Amino acid sequence: MRPTFTLHINKRDTQRMKKGYPLITEKNLTKKLPVITEGAIVDVNDESGNFLGRGYYGKQNKGIGWILTRNQTEKVEVALFKSRLKTAIEHREKLFQDSSTTAFRVFNGEGDGVGGLTIDYYNEFYVFTWYSEGIYSFKEEIYQAFQELRSFKGIYEKKRYASKGEYIEDDDFVMGERGEFPLLVKENNVQFAVYLNDGPMVGVFLDQRDVRKTIKEKYAKGKTVLNTFSYTGAFSVAGALGGAAKTTSVDLAKRSLSKTIEQFSVNDIDYESEDIVVMDVFQYFKFAKKKQLLFDLVILDPPSFARSKKHTFSAAKDYTGLLQEAIAITNKNGVIVASTNCSTFNMEKFHTFIKEACRKENVSYEVVEQFSLPTDFKTIKSFPEGNYLKVVFLKVKS
Incomplete structure (x- = not known):
């Protein structure tokens, strides 16, 4: 079971949070940040203790975590991630149907409701990029949710949460079948050679x-x-x-x-x-x-x-x-x-x-x-x- 911490936001930043601002930073807090483990659940409240949102602790160059839901009864679990992923995939349906373009972004972090994670599509392969240890600690829940929504040839991942957001060298392959590289993808009928297994950037x-x-x-x-x-x-x-x-x-x-x-x-x-x-x-x-x-x-x-x-x-x-x-x-x-x-x-x-x-x-x-x-x-x-x-x-x- 993940630990849960309550963080209180100062008066200056509370209004911004109420309007949907999703990033949590140390400057937002009324008190010094307690010792928190990466991936811990954080409930964000105003100075009076009123609930503003629930998210996770994950330190990256932008801040210390992201709000994932404004619903106090919603838990940070597979169902939440599946809901966010489903909406994001539906938003890209036209691109999935476009034979002239076979490389695009499927999930864009906080824009799709989960800060710290992006997912890109490359001709039936997917690349998940994780920007903090905190969000990476949810990888099993997120991969489970994704598999329930999409079929794929293979999944690769990039970990960008070392100091200053640098890339962590590792075997990028996660599941499915390994790709043969270069993998050719199309963008408006222009071809690009990409490498999903060769460092932080794939080639385009x-x-x-x-x-x-x-x-x-x-x-x-x-x-x-x-x-x-x-x-x-x-x-x-x-x-x-x-x-x-x-x-x-x-x-x-x-x-x-x-x-x-x-x-x-x-x-x-x-x-x-x-x-x-x-x-x-x-x-x-x-x-x-x-x-x-x-x-x-x-x-x-x-x-x-x-x-x-x-x-x-x-x-x-x-x-x-x-x-x-x-x-x-x-x-x-x-x-x-x-x-x-x-x-x-x-x-x-x-x-x-x-x-x-x-x-x-x-x-x-x-x-x-x-x-x-x-x-x-x-x-x-x-x-x-x-x-x-x-x-x-x-x-x-x-």
């Missing part, structure tokens, strides 16, 4: 599906495309299939070369006609300026935080400077796809970075469109930081 970021489609269908034809922080080259594939004159993919990681070649190859694109550069992106900007290279479409999708031998990059502090570098090598009337997954600032703040970068480079610009998370990455209004993705297409005019 599913939250950028709408952006890749837009690049392919509206912005790539006849254009020179620069894809920075290119990872496995998914944006470059979208550009090439959209009729780009040429794509250039730049990433510091050595394995990005073979991974990008693979993504081009599974889409029958001649990778030798594209440029794949293993280099620090900031060094590449210097190289491009020296060689007077200019691009029609520049894609900026950096990690929220990155460190190389010569550079430390923080999206919250350094995105303006990154945009300035991109503007300097973008053709007049060219388009920059400015993207960030940093959750510590919102779209309004992101637009201030764009405005400041253009001011410093003395150029005018036009926002032609923008994106946040696709519909399968479900979010809730009461937790705005869950809607972390911000993508702005801006045309550099003069």
Whole structure:
């Protein structure tokens, strides 16, 4: 039997909790956090002892736990998880029926009612990602609930709850049959090679599906495309299939070369006609300026935080400077796809970075469109930081 603890929320944060805010943090509490075991049940009350919600204790970089129910009679057990999973699966029914897309998110943490857990679908295989020891302690109940709802070829899992949310190396296979990798999946009829058993990332970021489609269908034809922080080259594939004159993919990681070649190859694109550069992106900007290279479409999708031998990059502090570098090598009337997954600032703040970068480079610009998370990455209004993705297409005019 799991222990149950009662936590009291201060007056300042009580109203936010009443409106559906699901994250529990130490700053919310009226008293110092008692010694609690990961996975313990927590009843959250206001200062007067009135019930606000029930959840679990699980320490991760965002906080110390998540509220799972506002119903005082509902227990944290298989039935609760099955209810949340069932609703989430029904929300993605159109995607399950769409033969042109076989990779998407099935369950998006607090957006679907269970903070600390995500589930992704890859062509009849599923990947469960656990973000705290606390939620992982419910794995038997959650896997039981899932098996009662969906058939599958196999299940893999990722554990992201070491210090600072780092990945815990382990055999990622859980049950069913082991996949043969690379596993080919489709996204709007574009193929991607993924590896469910090879570290924390599988080879493609599913939250950028709408952006890749837009690049392919509206912005790539006849254009020179620069894809920075290119990872496995998914944006470059979208550009090439959209009729780009040429794509250039730049990433510091050595394995990005073979991974990008693979993504081009599974889409029958001649990778030798594209440029794949293993280099620090900031060094590449210097190289491009020296060689007077200019691009029609520049894609900026950096990690929220990155460190190389010569550079430390923080999206919250350094995105303006990154945009300035991109503007300097973008053709007049060219388009920059400015993207960030940093959750510590919102779209309004992101637009201030764009405005400041253009001011410093003395150029005018036009926002032609923008994106946040696709519909399968479900979010809730009461937790705005869950809607972390911000993508702005801006045309550099003069």
